[in-house]
Amino acid sequence: MARVAVIGAGAIGGTLAAWLAQDHQVTVCARSPLADLEIETPGGTIRAAPAILTDPATATPVDWVLATTKAYDCAAAAAWLPGLMDAGTRLAVIQNGVEQRERFPMVPQPRTLPVIIDLPAERTAPGRIVQRRDGTIHVPEGAIGDAFVALFADTVIAAQTTPDFITAAWRKLAINCAGIVSAITRRPAEVANDEGVAEVMRGLVRECIAVGRAEGATLADKLADQVVEWTRKAHPQSVNSLHADFVAGRPMELDARNGVIVRLGAKHGIATPLNQACAALLAASAV
Numbered sequence: 001m002a003r004v005a006v007i008g009a010g011a012i013g014g015t016l017a018a019w020l021a022q023d024h025q026v027t028v029c030a031r032s033p034l035a036d037l038e039i040e041t042p043g044g045t046i047r048a049a050p051a052i053l054t055d056p057a058t059a060t061p062v063d064w065v066l067a068t069t070k071a072y073d074c075a076a077a078a079a080w081l082p083g084l085m086d087a088g089t090r091l092a093v094i095q096n097g098v099e100q101r102e103r104f105p106m107v108p109q110p111r112t113l114p115v116i117i118d119l120p121a122e123r124t125a126p127g128r129i130v131q132r133r134d135g136t137i138h139v140p141e142g143a144i145g146d147a148f149v150a151l152f153a154d155t156v157i158a159a160q161t162t163p164d165f166i167t168a169a170w171r172k173l174a175i176n177c178a179g180i181v182s183a184i185t186r187r188p189a190e191v192a193n194d195e196g197v198a199e200v201m202r203g204l205v206r207e208c209i210a211v212g213r214a215e216g217a218t219l220a221d222k223l224a225d226q227v228v229e230w231t232r233k234a235h236p237q238s239v240n241s242l243h244a245d246f247v248a249g250r251p252m253e254l255d256a257r258n259g260v261i262v263r264l265g266a267k268h269g270i271a272t273p274l275n276q277a278c279a280a281l282l283a284a285s286a287v
């Protein structure tokens, strides 16, 4: 049984904390108070009552810290680390994008594990989450990756290591960059059935493919069509996390999901007008 602290009790943090609490000693480090966790999963409801802390000064060292805040909240989330981490603690950064390690520069790289999770989940109230699919997790190969995968052995979440993490991260970024169409149109996954919107999604993904290849990822041309197909096969009412932030009036991970394609595209001399335009339009409509 490992000691696991989950920073962030949102859609992903709450879901992972509830699954891991079935087998491990879990502490949830929350910004807003909550009582317990109840997750509606494809296989039925699971419940957990982990220890819940709201003050970083009360944190004590654990084996694993799972950072599951949004990318834009990493600086505040880092306030938990001095209490939670000792010389043996490892940090898993479970966030979208391709820059997970860079978001926690204060933790030595060998003890930081970037994690790609594909698990659609929505928070409906504090501690109440709908998990739409069992989901997958990908982490880089190596001893720390193996240890992380072992934490999920008895859960429905398929966790695995990959020898090509950069490709895994960019494939997920392809899905996420296209998801901006939901926030722009205020429509869940079903919006991908609109052929005009689907063509915008393909264009966003093609830019992501070009930049990802320049960064060393192996991405097939067919990924553009696949992203549309996968979105069409998702639960039609599934709300992605960018869309959820937009409708809740929260900050958005625009830089982590679309801006990064524009930034890294500029570095490689690759034009990314669709990602730039969609991010600018969404940012402007959130004001």
Ligand SMILES: NC(=O)C1=CN([C@@H]2O[C@H](COP(=O)(O)OP(=O)(O)OC[C@H]3O[C@@H](n4cnc5c(N)ncnc54)[C@H](OP(=O)(O)O)[C@@H]3O)[C@@H](O)[C@H]2O)C=CC1
Binding pocket: 007, 008, 009, 010, 011, 012, 013, 029, 030, 031, 032, 068, 069, 070, 071, 073, 076, 077, 078, 094, 095, 096, 117, 118, 119, 120, 121, 122, 123, 240, 241, 253
């Ligand atoms: N939702 C999804 O389906 C998926 C999300 N992702 C990625 O996972 C990451 C997390 O997303 P998601 O779970 O949706 O986000 P949520 O907004 O649902 O949850 C983030 C949580 O972090 C908490 N938080 C923020 N700052 C702090 C802090 N300083 N200390 C403690 N808790 C803090 C928030 O608190 P408060 O309750 O006060 O808001 C919130 O509960 C993102 O990078 C996202 O892109 C990846 C795959 C799927």
Ligand SMILES: CC(C)(CO)C(=O)C(=O)O
Binding pocket: 096, 117, 118, 119, 120, 121, 175, 176, 179, 239, 240, 241, 242
């Ligand atoms: C695409 C999706 C739903 C899948 O995990 C996601 O990553 C998000 O909501 O941010």
